[in-house]
Structure formats: structure tokens, C-alpha cells
Amino acid sequence: GEQVEQRPPHLSVREGDSAVITCTYTDPNSYYFFWYKQEPGASLQLLMKVFSSTEINEGQGFTVLLNKKDKRLSLNLTAAHPGDSAAYFCAVSVNKLIFGIGTLLSVKP
Amino acid sequence: EAAVTQSPRNKVTVTGGNVTLSCRQTNSHNYMYWYRQDTGHGLRLIHYSYGAGNLQIGDVPDGYKATRTTQEDFFLLLELASPSQTSLYFCASSEKRNTGQLYFGEGSKLTVL
Numbered sequence: 001g002e003q004v005e006q007r008p009p010h011l012s013v014r015e016g017d018s019a020v021i022t023c024t025y026t027d028p029n030s031y032y033f034f035w036y037k038q039e040p041g042a043s044l045q046l047l048m049k050v051f052s053s054t055e056i057n058e059g060q061g062f063t064v065l066l067n068k069k070d071k072r073l074s075l076n077l078t079a080a081h082p083g084d085s086a087a088y089f090c091a092v093s094v095n096k097l098i099f100g101i102g103t104l105l106s107v108k109p
Numbered sequence: 110e111a112a113v114t115q116s117p118r119n120k121v122t123v124t125g126g127n128v129t130l131s132c133r134q135t136n137s138h139n140y141m142y143w144y145r146q147d148t149g150h151g152l153r154l155i156h157y158s159y160g161a162g163n164l165q166i167g168d169v170p171d172g173y174k175a176t177r178t179t180q181e182d183f184f185l186l187l188e189l190a191s192p193s194q195t196s197l198y199f200c201a202s203s204e205k206r207n208t209g210q211l212y213f214g215e216g217s218k219l220t221v222l
Binding site for chain 2: 006043045095097
């Protein structure tokens, strides 16, 4: 079945730096991709939903890239700030939704 | 106002104890889910349901029962709790099964001593 590998499990950056989180998946038929953000002590909130037909998706202060050839999904936070400190989870959907293990991002002032 | 609410938010029980976690959603969604979140594993699906009276087995169902009494209410039951079930449990709802956004509750922290 589908396998999703998320890296790195922990990431610490300085304010203003970029932060990149990557998920690789195995099933080429995967068609929906999600990034969720979980702030400390809080629930998961959807950051972005990506369709398999769109390779570059831009949000507020971040970009999501989908490389279908390499089966790689990445979240790039440009100019990270302390408010971005949270756990981030990717999720990949083929016939079921599979979550990555999560990345705990710390942004230090 | 929160559209998915869970109770209790924190629960401590002993091995062999009986625990019920409750979830209510006001999104009018058909699908509801119970996940457990553990470090190094991310979120793993325990059970899900697509309507009142329906129950589907997830990826880690052993030791758990669930019941969907109404469209709004989904319960997770641990009848003989074990320390391995110490975890953070999330309920979620969605309009569609795999293509739609999940709306999560606040989480229920369960500790089994």
C-alpha cells in the first residue's frame, strides 16, 4: 500500500530563514495532497490542499511544490517567523488518506 | 464556534479500565473519524463512519470499538484499556472520504496507568 515518508522530524531555523519540509510517497496514482499545521496544544488545521494536476501552489508566506515524477511533495516556508513554530503534517490520498509522521518546526527570533 | 468538539479533553484511567471518548460535529458531514497521534507515527486511523449506524475499520482498530449514534455523534470505546493506548486522540469530520478536507476536534489526551 501507499507509504508516506516525511523529513525531517525536527527542524530549527532562525527568524527570516526558509524552512523546507518534504514528503515522499510511493503510489503514482495518488491524487490529492494536504498540508496540515498543528500549533502547540491545538488541533490540526488545513494549510493547503493540492491537486495532482497543479505543481506549484502558493499560500500566505509559503509555497507547496508537487513533483509527480519524483513522487515528492514539499512545503517551503519563506522567511519563517516565530508564529510558524508548529508541527506540520503532510497527507496523501489515493484510496485512503495516509499521514506523514510530522515535522516539529521551531523558529527562533 | 468549534465545529468538532471532543470530550473529555483529558482522561486518566488504569489498566483494564473502561473509557468512552465523545465527538460531536456540527458540519453536517457524513464522514467522521477517530485518529490517534503518537510521536514517530503521525496520525493513524482507528475507525471511521459514513453515517449513523455505520462503522468502518481503520488501520489500527485492535482494542477499540466505535459507535455512530447520529450524524453528529461518534464515540470511541476502550473497554479494557492498556498502557499502549496512552495517546492523543483526534476526532475529525469531512464531507468526502479521501478528497476532502478533514476538520479536526481539539483532541483528547488519554493516559492509561
